Amino acid sequence: MTKQITLTVNGNVYTLEAVPGEMLAMLLRERLRLTGTKIGCGEAECGACTVIVDGEPVLSCIYPAERADGKTLLTIEGLSAPSASLDTLHPLQQAFLLYGAVQCGFCIPGQIMTAYALLQHNPDPTRDQIRAALKDTLCRCGGYPSIENAILAAAEALRTGRPVQPPALPASSRAGQVVGRFHLRPDGVEKVTGHAKYTDDLVFEGMLHAKVKRAMVPHAFLRRLDISRAKALPGVAAVLTAEDLPGEKTHGLVTYDWPILVGVGERIRYVGDAIAIVAAETPEIAAQACDRIEAEFDLQPVITDPVQARRPDAPQLHPNGNLLKHIKVRKGDVDQGFAEADVILEHVFHTQMTDHAFLEPECSIAVPLPNGRMEIYCGTQIPYQDRLQAARALGWPEERVRIVGQLMGGGFGGKEDIAGQIHAALLAHATGRPVKLLFDRRESLLVHPKRHPTQIRVKMGAKRDGRLVACETELYGDTGAYASLGEKVMTRATTHSAGPYEIPHVRSDCYAMYTNNPPAGAFRGFGVTQAAFAIESAMDMMAERLGIDPIEFRRINALRVGSVTNTGQVLRESVGLLECIDRVIQAMCQVSGLPRRELFKPRPVPEAPHLVRAWGFAAAYKNTGLGGGAPDKASADVELYEDGMLQVRSSSAEMGQGLVTVMRLIVAEELAVPPERVSVLVMDTDLAPNGGPTTASRQTFVTGNASRYAARALREAITATLAEKYDVWPEHLRFENGMVYVNDHALGLGEVAREMKAMGKLPRVRYEYEAPKTHPLGAGGDMHFAFSFAAQAAEVEVNTRTGEVRVLRVIAANDVGAVINPLGLQGQVEGGIMMGLGNALTEEFIVENGQVITDRLARYRVPGILLTPEIISIVVEHPVEAGPHGAKGIGEVSSIPTTPAIANAIYNAVGVRVDRLPIDQEEIVRRLKERAALSEQTLES
Amino acid sequence: MTPLWDTYLRPKTLAEALQAMLTAPKPLAPLAGGTDLLLDLQQGRHPPVRTLLDVTSVAEMTRLERRGDQLYIGAAVPVARLTRDPLVVAHARALTEACALIAGPQVRNVATLGGNVAHALPAADGTIALLALGAEAEVASLEGSRWVPLRELFLGPGRSALHPERELLVGFSLPLLEGNDASCFRRVMRPQGVALPILNCAVWLVRRGDEVDDIRIAIGPADAVPFRATQAEECLRGQPLTDTTVQQATQALLEQARFRTSPRRASADYRRHLVIFLFHDTLRIAWERATSPPS
Structure with missing residues (x-):
């Protein structure tokens, strides 16, 4: 006798057969097709799957469906009528739209349901109560301030019965009739109602489910592969290996070096390498079939870091060796520069590997058409590249493939490379049926390219009056097993490694190296995040040596109209760096009530003197566009x-x-x-x-x-x-x-x-x-057609007993050329700062000897709402002639200065110079204790 | 990948639950909130089971009430309720504070104190608070039910003395406050790396004027099982709370505790350093709370 469960969902009563092992999220999504409830992690970490059961919010991804028997549920779809327009939405849904809390939208159902439960219990919550309720409901777009403001506005509307009051958001100083003014997203309503479709929300008639057998060893030769037991499993439609590849054997964005499937006798270069792919009637059968695939490996020594990779005796991972690219920047004569310098400083910095942790894991659905074409439904940052690469793998002309891009739950650079698109297409081709390949969070973390961990040595020379005369940088970038966009990313790291300053003599060398770590590629900031941490830390160190205010030091050297960059580009327009710097100083003095000379001094909290506060500062620039001579x-x-x-x-x-x-x-x-x-x-x-x-x-x-x-x-x-x-x-x-x-x-x-x-x-x-023509690095002239500029100040509070660091406030000024979409800009600024804060304080993708330690969201901590500082955003508009209405990019520059501003603030508060990310509270304590011990010794002697 | 379970049972009474343990297909595991167990099963850290025995509807295990001079907390009461229930707030402040720090709000709506204790981790927040509050645990099997001091439930890290297929943790009993006693719970997080709490501390004490009449101090992780700093308690019991006695207690605590280095979380040295401040803060707050009788 089959067991029945009865549950009420959004007012409808359902009696369903109980399915062993089924979680509530799957029941809602797969059986009731209520796909507004999202699965971001499947491990009770992200909150995207939040639904309300008997009045309380719970995580449906880890809630047995049978436990819901007899209970009453509310999901995002139940908050408003299916055909609701902006005016008829629930006030929470309206407020999320009006306040710009909706960006990629993937976390939004969870945010709204969590907030709904809060307001049911507490109609007039404080900001702290909102933060407590949303503690573990993650938003990777980082729009926490907007989410908080939206909930406050919705609460007020619900209490008073008045319409939700929209935010007061200034228009662009250059606004037109429409452009530069407050407008809502075109895809917003569907995102707040749960009707928005992401790839995993789609089903096709006869659809199979795919799983990938991954090597799970970091470096080896595949000795033997036996798929017979997998093929024999009932419900398995196809098992493919390298022998079955119909077209090209590799993929890649610039360099085709990434095997679609590693064959017997071939080299495995990281744990995520695919050795076989399976399509089956259900995801469970596909997973079971993967478990039945037998593989044997000849293990090889593992290359774990780029410095080791460059040693002559290191095993060579690719036909051309381990060096992907040696990148050089040369300006003037750096030896002469150092000879002229009064003060020379040299320091080595290390940045960590980080993951995009977009809340929507990768999903691809390939659908073979009767006319012989193939459609691939996926979330992708480069649809035409996906088309090209899938077609190459199938051995087809490009036009035979159609990429049908779906709404994306975040990308941040992590959805530029191929994830499952090719594997799904190969299986669809082999079976003649639609095939869905959905990564779970673990596979997402294991497989897609990361941010390059980078070692950066900075040597800087300055005159006593504060003029920089020379800068030499040497970078070792870990591009992992495959090139991805490594060459481009590390080029950007190198060209930006001397900071947004005009320095007569610059020499930079970067070695982008292959290792046996997961591949590294594009990630918001594109190498400049790493470079900025090193150079902006060094700027503060040099300012201290020179006895000059760190901001004044930056002002002296800042790029301005007429400056020549380290790649030889003359900046003719749109250099708003000085205004960004000055506006941040003003705001810092204003919000803190401190005179300018006191900003960077430590300020113990009077009632708790072990808590010490201080501001820190950093500047940044980032190119808009591909540059380097690439047709854009x-x-x-x-x-x-x-x-x-x-x-x-x-x-x-x-x-x-x-x-x-x-x-x-x-x-x-x-x-x-x-x-x-x-x-x-x-x-x-x-x-x-x-x-x-x-x-x-x-x-x-x-x-x-x-x-x-x-x-x-x-x-x-x-x-x-x-x-x-x-x-x-x-x-x-x-x-x-x-x-x-x-x-x-x-x-x-x-x-x-x-x-x-x-x-x-x-x-x-x-x-x-x-876009205006650019020139390759080394050719002089314009390497980029525009740069965005930014300055940020962070106020931190360091607990000198525990080493804990809190970021209290961040002031950000961004020169974006001109504002097109003020509400979107706000989201980019908030999210950029939160990602920079995570990079500084919480995020570290840990790989040990090629094995991934942080293979769950529980171990890879992205910042939540409790870590969100007060954010003060200042918009600076120095238009670019060729930009639309004068606009240039914002997505990356908003994130770049945050990490060094925090690191500099920590130094200003407690005198500990952090040169390795993420900032480690235990290390802060150790350094404080060492210093205390040293001063005791000095006193005794 | 086989289903995480075949048989899912939701008994309504303790007797039904115990009977089910006898008859249901094995292996079997009792399931409370499931936020640890289900993930452990999914991620292969727990051996597969055939039966999940969902105890969250068992009447005896979901009670929260005063019983004479004791506060009874059913093992399957969601911890969210413990963060706001007036009885718990009044009599077990350390527990309220600990429960408010367990995971996030959605998890707290299903997670239970029983699960927190049965998981037998040396630093589980709820466990550490219960230990300081002098909790006893009610353990039931078909042979009958017995009360045991909480600390007897722990054999080692992740190893509970409970028999998973024959015994159920039914509830906890804590002495109600009498007027001059109070408690406090505090912890330190480390957001970097694997993002877990690195040290927690709970203190319960009875204050008589300027003297510590009685005290219990619990710290995690400071041993393979949830740790009571009994030697530090000895230093303070019957003594005035002064810099000297606190100093002596701290010394005793450091000597008795066995701090370990957890890779990527905290070194033993860091924990030894932190515990001093954490213990002092927690002790001071509990002491200040004990000045005024509970309202």
Whole structure:
């Protein structure tokens, strides 16, 4: 007799068969198709799966479904009617939208449900109570301040019955009718109602489930592989090995060095290497089949760090050895520079490996079509690259593959490489059935490329008056088992390693080395995060040696219009660094009430003198766009429909950062329509042209421009059509509020579309935008077409007894050129700071002898709401001539100065110079004790 | 990958639960909140089971009430309730404080004190608080039920004295406060690396004027099992609380405790350093709380 369970979900009563081993989240998602409840970790760490059971929030990923028998549940789908619009949403849902708390959206159902339960118990919560309730509900986009403000606003609306009060957010100083003003995300409503579909939320008729057999040894030759027992398991549809590869054997973004499957006799280079792939009727059978695959290895010595990798006696991991690239920056004569210096300082810094920990684990679904094509549904930062790489692996022309990009639960650089796209496609091809390959959190942590751990030696020479005369840096970057974007990332680390300063003599050398660690690739900041920690720490150390205020020292040397960078680029415009620095100083004095000379002095808390506070400061810059001579293009289509709606399309990636809002606002501005009239379609290689990779903070600039020029061309086409038809001068046409005025006659845009069609003209324009030309490193001239600049100050409190560090406040000024989307900018700033704070204080992806220790979210700690400081954001707008409305990138520069600002603040508070990340409280205590012991000795002698 | 369980049972009474332990397919494990056990099963740290015995509906195990001069806390009461229940707040402040620090709010809505204790970790927050509060545990089997001092439940790190297929932890009993006694719980986290608490401390004491009439001090992890600093207690019992006596107690504590280095969490040296401040803070707060009788 099968056991039945009965549960009430969102007011509906369900009686279902009990399934052994089933968790509530799976029941809701798979059996009731309530996919608003997300699974981010499956290990009770992230809170994305929060639902309300009998009035209390619980984590459904670790809640046996049978325990819910007889209980009443509320999920995100139950908060408002399925067809709700902004006005009819629950106040929490409205407030999350209005306050910009929604970015990638993956954590949002969990956040809203947790907040809902809080407000049921406590209708008027304090900020501290909100933080306590949301303690373990993670948001990797880092929008905690917005989440907190949204909950306060919703609580007020619920208490008073009044509408949710929107935030007071200043418009851009350069705002147009639409651009630069407060507008909501086009994908926001579906994200707060739980109706938004991410890849794992999709099902296809006859869909199989895939699992990958991974080597789990860091360095070996595969001696033997036996898949017979796996194949024999009932329910298994296919087991593929390297022998079955129909096309190319490797993938990669720049270098094709990453085996799709490692074959017998071939080299395994890290634990995540795939040796076989399985498709089966259920995920459980697929996993069981993987367990039945037998593999034997000839283990090899493991290369664990880049310095070891460069030794002549190290085993060589790739045909060209262990050196991926030696990157050089040369300016002036660094020996002469050091000879001229009054003070020379040299120090070595180490940064750790970190993981993006986007809350949505990778998922790919490959669907073979009757016409012989293959569709791949996935979240990806580079759809056209996925298409190319999947096609190569299948041995097909590119056009035979279609990438259908889905909403992404975060990317941060971690979804640029191939994850499961190729494996799913191979299995779909072999079986003729749709195949889903979903990574669990562990596989996600094991497999995808990380941030490069980097050793950075900085040698710096300055004159007594504070002028920097020479800087030499040497970097060892650990690119792990495969190249990924290692060469590009480490190039950026190298070119930025002397900081945003004009220094006459610079020499930088970087060795990007292969090791047996997980591959390292793109991660928000793209190498500059590492470089900035080293150089900005060294700047403070040098300022102290010189006896100059650390900010003044930076002001003296700061890049400004007319400066020549270390790669020989003359900065002709848009260098807002000095303004960023000055605005942060002002704000620091204002919020702390301290005079400028006191800012960096330690301040013991009067009632608890073992707690010492101080401010710390750091500056940063980051290129916008690919640069280095790479053609930097994006294409966009803008189309007008007969219902008067517009659509803008580009296969650029929306991963939460808000590109879709930027595209919508830019097109609405050009055609003078309300933004709601513009829909946005991204990440579909059949329906939208190539927007290039979503990386290097480039999309607002390049796809923003492509959208703008496409919209402008459409406007010109409309103008030409109407001028001809109505026989008026084009100048006499007026676009206003969704209408076109011809003399005194007003036409709706739908009518215009019909008229154009009637005249045989297509109301659709494609524009390929190419950013200003750049030159390769070493060639001089413009290596990048724009740079964003930033300054941040962090106030910390160090517990001198325990070494614990709290970040109390962060002030950030970002020169973004011009603001297109103020609400999106706010999210990028908050999230950037939180990621920088995690990099400083909590995050370390630990690999020991090639084995991953932090293979669960429980062990890899991303910052939660309790660690969130007060964030004060200052927007600086020094426009770039070629940027859309003057805009340049923000996604990365917002994150880069946070870590060194915190490290410098710790030094200012307690005199401990941190040169290794993450900052370790035990190390702080050890250093304080050493110093105390030393001063005692001195006193005694 | 076979299912995590075949048979899922939700008995309503202790008798039903004990009977089920006899008859249900083995191996069997009692399941309370499951936030540790289910993950251990999923991640292969716990041997597979066929039966999960969900005890969260067992009447005897979900009671929270005054029984004479004792406070009874059912082993399956969610810890979230312990953070706000007026009886617990009034009489077992250390437990309230410990429970408020266990995991996050969603987990606390299902996690239980019984699970916290049965897991037998030397530094489980709830366990350390119970130890200082002088808790006894009720253990039931088909042979009957018995009360044991809490510390007798622990054999080693992760090793409980309970028989997993024959015995159930039913509840805990704590003496109610009498007026001059109070308790406190504090801990230190380390957010880097594997992100776990590195040291916790609970103190219960009876104050008579400026003297410590009685005291219990628990610290984790300071031994293979949850640790009572009995020698430090000796130094303070019947003594005035002065810098000297606290100093002596601290010395005794450091001599008795066996701090270990946990890779990627904390070195033994760091724990020896931290415990001094942690113990002093916790002791001071408990002492200050004991000045005024409970309202």
